[in-house]
Amino acid sequence: MSTASAGLAVKMGYKNVRVYLQGTPGWSKTGHNMFASEKFVKSGNIVLIDLRAKEAYEAGHIPRAHNIPLASLPDREDDLPSIQKAPVVVYGDTLADAEKAYMMVKKWGCKKGSIWHGGVATWKGPLAKGPTPAEITWKRQMGKGEVSLADFMKAVEGNPQQLILDVRTNDEVTDGRFANSVHIPLDEIEARIGELPKDKEILAHCTTGARAEMAVPALKKAGIKARVLVADVECEGGKCTATE
Amino acid sequence: MKKKRLLKFVPFLVFAAFLVSGPAGSLHEAQAAEQAPAAAAQAKNVLTGKVTGKSNKAKTITIEVKDGTEMVKFDDNTTGLEHAAEGEAAIIEFSGQGKERVATVIKPKLAELPPGVTEISTEELVKLVNQGPSEANFFLVDSRPAPRYHEGHIPNAVSIPVDDLKKIGAARFPGDAKLNNTMLVFYCGGPT
Structure with a gap:
């Protein structure tokens, strides 16, 4: 995208055109800040954290923000939900404070963290008042091609239109499998695609959703409708459970 | 990109074909038997695109190429596995055919800058x-x-x-x- 854009700029007659090939992953990996836009802070599916003192927060904060004063943030790792998945956006009295918090949540595994760099001072919308909510909650929005946990469990109970596909390894399934499932390890899926019915929708799962996601193109290529369960699947003593 | 790559290897293929069909002693024949498949493999057995997934448990990589998403396996002999990271552009050379493709060498696909454009660090x-x-x-x-x-x-x-x-x-x-x-x-x- 960047090289195509740079090429267009050259065609428009610009002479001083550069491309930062490492892009956002390279920038973030080398420990540099990412800023969130106002739109994202206002309406994105985020965990927004106000790092200021309690009094300042209660007097006026950006709507939806939770208050975790910077000094107490190190003790609150366990209170942040799904840290690897949830985009955590932080703001404070100063950019330096926000940077400290941003680095901290990144160290905890937050992949989508960012900074609202203007803090309260540059917030254009109305501010909210009052104490911080008791708990930080966040729910992942289901992506395209995903099946909800509830629908998946219905298929486990039995649904003639759907079939569960377990793509875990042979070792992994020795501890159990879901009912109404067929088991084909991901690395065998292309060779054994003929074993799957074409008139049923396949709901693929593994232990997280990553491998199931990888199986989908092969299924679609074979003309099979498929969706993926993004959830943690654990089996013990023949019984499997899935949690979001 | 793929086409260019194929064209680039055409002379190589012709050369390989000569090795196979050309008159040669037993030593040459033995060499030809080794070289010809290798040359053909280099010409055909390459997937170039964005890596969409990599599973260490299943030893499988998925890569988005021009015509869709392809699946390729890897093993302990695969080199450059660090370049098969999700979201990265990679060039995967493999051995084997169809459903039994195994990656041999994985290289990062470096972006080509348009003329008049330079990189910034x-x-x-x-x-x-x-x-x-x-x-x-x-x-x-x-x-x-x-x-x-x-x-x-x-x-x-x-x-x-x-x-x-x-x-x-x-x-x-x-x-x-x-x-x-x-x-x-x-x-x-x-x-x-």
Whole structure:
């Protein structure tokens, strides 16, 4: 995208055109800040954290923000939900404070963290008042091609239109499998695609959703409708459970 | 890209064919038997595109190529596995056919810069960003789709998705950029 854009700029007659090939992953990996836009802070599916003192927060904060004063943030790792998945956006009295918090949540595994760099001072919308909510909650929005946990469990109970596909390894399934499932390890899926019915929708799962996601193109290529369960699947003593 | 790659190897194939069919002693024959499949493999057995997934448990990589997503396995002999990271552009050479393809060598696919465009390093960009656009006379453009920009962007960047740029042209660049020889810096989600 960047090289195509740079090429267009050259065609428009610009002479001083550069491309930062490492892009956002390279920038973030080398420990540099990412800023969130106002739109994202206002309406994105985020965990927004106000790092200021309690009094300042209660007097006026950006709507939806939770208050975790910077000094107490190190003790609150366990209170942040799904840290690897949830985009955590932080703001404070100063950019330096926000940077400290941003680095901290990144160290905890937050992949989508960012900074609202203007803090309260540059917030254009109305501010909210009052104490911080008791708990930080966040729910992942289901992506395209995903099946909800509830629908998946219905298929486990039995649904003639759907079939569960377990793509875990042979070792992994020795501890159990879901009912109404067929088991084909991901690395065998292309060779054994003929074993799957074409008139049923396949709901693929593994232990997280990553491998199931990888199986989908092969299924679609074979003309099979498929969706993926993004959830943690654990089996013990023949019984499997899935949690979001 | 794929076509170019094939064409590049055509002479090689012809040479390999000569080795196979040409008159040769037993030593040459033995060499030909080794070289010909290797040459053919290099010409055909390459997948180039964006890695969409890698599973260590299943020893499988999925890669998005021009005509869709392909699956290829890997084993302990595969080199360059670190380049098969999700979201990275890679060139995967493999052995075997169809459903039994095994990656042999994985290389990063380096982006080709259009003529008249040069690369900028992280260090250089950090310096610019710290100075600010007006001070350092640059204009930083995020070429990704707008939602990606909103989630998180490099400080001082302006969102102009590549598809928008095609439509609106220079409308969102600073009006005096040409006059002041302002540096236009573009980035996206990696070397693509």
